[in-house]
Amino acid sequence: MKDSLILSFETSCDETSVAVIKNGNQILSNIVATQIKSHQRFGGVVPEVASRHHIEQITGCIRDALNESGMSYPDFDGVAVTYGPGLVGSLLIGVNAAKTVAWAHNLPLIPVNHIAGHIYGANLVKQIEFPAMALVVSGGHTELVYMPKEDDFEIIGETRDDAAGEAYDKIGRVLGINYPAGKQVDQMAHLGKDVFHFPRAMDKEDNFDFSFSGLKSAFINTVHHADQINTSLDKNDLAASFQAAVVDVLSDKTVKALKEFPVKQLILGGGVAANLGLRDRLKKDLTDFPETELMLVPIHLCGDNAAMIGAAGAMLLRHHVFADASLNADPSLEFEYIS
Amino acid sequence: MKVLSLDTSNQPLSVAILDDNRLLATTTITTHKKHAEFLMPIIEDLMKKSKLKPQDLDRVVVAIGPGSYTGIRIATTVAKTLAMTLNIELVTVSSLLNLALNFKDSQLLINPIFDGRNENMFTGLYKFHNGQPENVIPDQHTDLSEWLNQLKATNEKIIILGEIDSFAQKMKEKLGQHIILADPLKSIPSASELGIYGLHQKPVKDVDSVVPRYLRLTKAEADWRKLHPKEDTSNYVEKL
Ligand SMILES: Nc1ncnc2c1ncn2[C@@H]1O[C@H](COP(=O)(O)OP(=O)(O)OP(=O)(O)O)[C@@H](O)[C@H]1O
Ligand SMILES: [Mg+2]
Numbered sequence: 001m002k003d004s005l006i007l008s009f010e011t012s013c014d015e016t017s018v019a020v021i022k023n024g025n026q027i028l029s030n031i032v033a034t035q036i037k038s039h040q041r042f043g044g045v046v047p048e049v050a051s052r053h054h055i056e057q058i059t060g061c062i063r064d065a066l067n068e069s070g071m072s073y074p075d076f077d078g079v080a081v082t083y084g085p086g087l088v089g090s091l092l093i094g095v096n097a098a099k100t101v102a103w104a105h106n107l108p109l110i111p112v113n114h115i116a117g118h119i120y121g122a123n124l125v126k127q128i129e130f131p132a133m134a135l136v137v138s139g140g141h142t143e144l145v146y147m148p149k150e151d152d153f154e155i156i157g158e159t160r161d162d163a164a165g166e167a168y169d170k171i172g173r174v175l176g177i178n179y180p181a182g183k184q185v186d187q188m189a190h191l192g193k194d195v196f197h198f199p200r201a202m203d204k205e206d207n208f209d210f211s212f213s214g215l216k217s218a219f220i221n222t223v224h225h226a227d228q229i230n231t232s233l234d235k236n237d238l239a240a241s242f243q244a245a246v247v248d249v250l251s252d253k254t255v256k257a258l259k260e261f262p263v264k265q266l267i268l269g270g271g272v273a274a275n276l277g278l279r280d281r282l283k284k285d286l287t288d289f290p291e292t293e294l295m296l297v298p299i300h301l302c303g304d305n306a307a308m309i310g311a312a313g314a315m316l317l318r319h320h321v322f323a324d325a326s327l328n329a330d331p332s333l334e335f336e337y338i339s
Numbered sequence: 340m341k342v343l344s345l346d347t348s349n350q351p352l353s354v355a356i357l358d359d360n361r362l363l364a365t366t367t368i369t370t371h372k373k374h375a376e377f378l379m380p381i382i383e384d385l386m387k388k389s390k391l392k393p394q395d396l397d398r399v400v401v402a403i404g405p406g407s408y409t410g411i412r413i414a415t416t417v418a419k420t421l422a423m424t425l426n427i428e429l430v431t432v433s434s435l436l437n438l439a440l441n442f443k444d445s446q447l448l449i450n451p452i453f454d455g456r457n458e459n460m461f462t463g464l465y466k467f468h469n470g471q472p473e474n475v476i477p478d479q480h481t482d483l484s485e486w487l488n489q490l491k492a493t494n495e496k497i498i499i500l501g502e503i504d505s506f507a508q509k510m511k512e513k514l515g516q517h518i519i520l521a522d523p524l525k526s527i528p529s530a531s532e533l534g535i536y537g538l539h540q541k542p543v544k545d546v547d548s549v550v551p552r553y554l555r556l557t558k559a560e561a562d563w564r565k566l567h568p569k570e571d572t573s574n575y576v577e578k579l
Contacts, residue, residue, distance in 0.1 A: 038575030059423040060547040100420040104393040325379035
């Protein structure tokens, strides 16, 4: 088969990223300009500030991605872009830039769902095989996605309230950790013990859904109560107890899903997929499923980046999934929920 | 020189294609604010009708703001990306000046206004000398009463245009006969005027650093700067 070359764009939240991806699995360049430092001033992402940074960065990132890859426009087969879900003002910068480049060089425009991108990050390490299951855990999403074939994404379970990453960031704030707190809470968790036994919500229920707001409240109440009676709790133990609860429910529901849907691979993707506790637990769990291979998105590709969008874009290109110049941002784009 | 000009600063969307001073094709829409959806298809269509390919363009001229934040970002993103990807010239023009250009043959003071909600406005004052603009009072974000004080000092006849519905009455009360309301058709920005004006302006040196002229910090940023007046604000984005 002929090589395919994709120029991809990702601007759904607070990273401006442009990548060049060959054959859906090879990164020729992956430029990521992160705004984290800016939003840390405010303790979280401020949408209007994010949009302003994206437009500041976008052409520089395109230029760098092209230069680093050594490719030029006639080499490309398509331009892929995240068009949702995400912050509308942020998405619009990537979508408009991608449409402009596609039109200027007469290239097909490939619309990519950001979550499909998080899943296809795995393809940059090893080819995904189907049927597959993906556990996507990120700042805005926590869902189990069943994929009977490569362009078919079915949500079989999802969070009913907070996303896992969101919960990490919120309890992180209580521990005095700046946004995004996930990585540091993960590190502290490894130094502490689960002594608080926070609730494992919905763990025993007969579905694949999650809930993290009860856990978050239990955590906050525990800390506030200790403050009121002037005792101080070990922060590492708090982090370890929180993480144990999160990892327990994520892994229990995933195991349950694997029992009902036998698959060739389990993919772990999204920002929270960088969590070492979760990675270790799934490795252990999967020893009970010798037919299922664990596909961990590499830690440096778990956060938002355009490489994963290019990997998903290459798959969509094979299926001739194209958009025309009227493509708009869709901030609440979602896969279908199959019950 | 083949020029593409675009303005999506507020509710109206206007795109034009020119060959030097000659207009080849133009479209202006005022009924929708679906710029993200409409802008690229309209550019495509007008280019086809002008029998031009993207590579034939020599220059992009964009109304860079002030205006609706999302609106000015859409035109600016398309314009700077096009200039970068085709390696052609980019000219940026104040969106207020572009509106004022509808009166470039007038001797009077021209006051384009964009409604900033709650008695606030983006505005500036212009005067034309043989078609060349002078920005008599700089573009700014201000409130009506403060702006009226600035206008009063000129003691001249002023044509007001743009989003004037919530201001016209009070401006007439305060400045009386000095205030002249523009014909509604002339309150709509024209990409043709923008393109012709942009033909004679200097292109920007560094396309990558072009950002919209918001003329206003975000609230979060303004509050933060008040608390941290000395902090260097230039290094908030890092390449990984
Ligand atoms: N090691 C870690 N352990 C737990 N959480 C982590 C870790 N590293 C990062 N995170 C969390 O990952 C989240 C960011 O992930 P990501 O960038 O994919 O989210 P997003 O793009 O904002 O949301 P979405 O992908 O749902 O649109 C943050 O909440 C962050 O705290
Ligand atoms: Mg993400």
